Each structure stands twice: as C-alpha cells, then as structure tokens.
Amino acid sequence: MTVWLGSQPLVLASQSLARQALLLNAGIPFDAFPAAIDERAVQHASGLTTPGEIAVRLAEEKAAAVSARHPGRLVLGADQTLALGERTFNKPADRAQAVAQLRSLAGRRHELHSAAALVRNGQILFSDVSVARMTMRPLSDEQIDTYLNEVGEAATTSVGAYQLEGLGVHLFSAVHGDLFTILGLPLVPVLEFLRSQRLLGL
Numbered sequence: 001m002t003v004w005l006g007s008q009p010l011v012l013a014s015q016s017l018a019r020q021a022l023l024l025n026a027g028i029p030f031d032a033f034p035a036a037i038d039e040r041a042v043q044h045a046s047g048l049t050t051p052g053e054i055a056v057r058l059a060e061e062k063a064a065a066v067s068a069r070h071p072g073r074l075v076l077g078a079d080q081t082l083a084l085g086e087r088t089f090n091k092p093a094d095r096a097q098a099v100a101q102l103r104s105l106a107g108r109r110h111e112l113h114s115a116a117a118l119v120r121n122g123q124i125l126f127s128d129v130s131v132a133r134m135t136m137r138p139l140s141d142e143q144i145d146t147y148l149n150e151v152g153e154a155a156t157t158s159v160g161a162y163q164l165e166g167l168g169v170h171l172f173s174a175v176h177g178d179l180f181t182i183l184g185l186p187l188v189p190v191l192e193f194l195r196s197q198r199l200l201g202l
C-alpha cells in the first residue's frame with residue numbers, strides 16, 4: 001500500500017521543522033524550499049487586518065513564490081498568525097522580544113490562526129485556515145525568565161515563543177484546538193483536499 005500517489009513528492013514552501021515533521025509523520029514525501037518572502041511587507045501591502053485573512057494570504061504567497069521556481073510541482077505553503085485581541089504577533093526576534101511577548105500573553109487567551117495553501121503553476125488550488133484558542137497562565141517575570149532559560153533559542157522559532165509539545169505546555173491552563181493547528185499546519189483539511197485529488201492511497 002502506498003500513502004502518496006503523486007508522480008513527484010509534494011513541495012513544502014517552509015523552513016519550519018515542525019511542519020516538515022508533520023508531513024514526514026503523515027507519510028507524505030516532500031522537498032522543502034523556504035519561500036523567503038518578506039512576510040511583513042506582504043502583510044502591509046495586502047491591507048488585510050484579520051489574523052485569519054493574513055495567515056491565508058501569507059500561506060498563498062509563500063506557496064506561489066516557490067511554485068514560480070518549481071513549474072508543474074504541487075506546492076504547499078503555510079503560515080501561523082497569533083492574535084491577542086486586535087494585536088497580531090510574529091516570531092520574537094530575540095530574548096527581549098520573547099520576554100515582552102510572554103508578558104503580553106500571560107494571564108490572557110490568545111488565538112493561533114494557522115493557514116495552508118496549495119498552488120501549482122501559480123494557481124491557488126486550495127487554501128484553508130484553522131484556529132486554536134490558548135489560555136496562558138499568569139506568569140511572573142521570574143517564571144518567564146526561568147522558562148526562557150530552559151528553552152533558550154527555541155523561543156524565537158515559534159510565534160508565541162513556545163513549543164506546546166515541549167516545555168511550552170507548562171505555560172497554559174487551557175488549550176482548545178487541534179495540535180496540527182497549534183504546530184502551524186492545519187494538516188487534516190490539507191489531507192482531505194489531497195484525497196479529493198486522488199493523491200492519497202489511505
């Protein structure tokens with residue numbers, strides 16, 4: 001039995017190790033090529049304001065950018081936008097930004113909007129966005145420092161400065177949403193579409 005029925009591996013337009021692990025564990029062969037687009041410039045130029053629309057547009061732009069370099073290939077792009085009320089957050093650039101971000105998120109509920117898009121030859125064939133709702137515990141500055149000392153550089157690789165499947169789980173009092181959405185790739189709807197295209201054997 002073969003899981004993937006495509007004549008070529010999927011192209012993943014992402015540097016994200018979490019996204020690559022999700023595809024690997026799902027038995028989907030892929031070639032990973034980071035899109036390397038200016039996400040903030042795309043977001044500002046789009047004029048979009050809702051986190052879900054921003055995540056979808058960025059996922060589509062990432063997939064389209066890599067699709068232009070790989071004609072004929074099916075390209076998957078993804079993006080995750082964190083929303084705290086009207087504010088959106090991106091990956092913290094350094095520890096100072098991670099501290100500031102965690103201070104803002106602590107004791108409040110934020111949303112993770114994770115979008116995926118599939119593009120071939122520049123045509124958007126599929127896009128979808130899922131939401132997870134994360135309730136972070138109240139955290140003292142000392143607790144934030146202790147956490148960041150433990151996780152180190154990994155704090156700058158995620159939009160919320162946490163990896164939920166790692167020590168990040170200690171930051172939360174409640175989590176609502178599927179793990180794929182939290183990890184940054186709404187995999188179930190992507191697999192449903194691939195199945196509809198007869199690209200999956202399961």
Ligand SMILES: Nc1nc2c(ncn2[C@@H]2O[C@H](COP(=O)(O)OP(=O)(O)OP(=O)(O)O)[C@@H](O)[C@H]2O)c(=O)[nH]1
Pocket residue numbers: 013014015016017018019034035036062078079080081091157158159160162163164165168182183184185
């Ligand atoms: N391991 C892990 N990664 C997470 C978690 N939450 C968010 N992320 C990652 O945080 C990153 C969100 O930033 P994005 O801008 O969407 O993606 P990126 O890492 O820059 O990678 P590209 O797809 O190349 O843009 C993604 O890599 C997500 O996989 C989590 O709980 N665990």
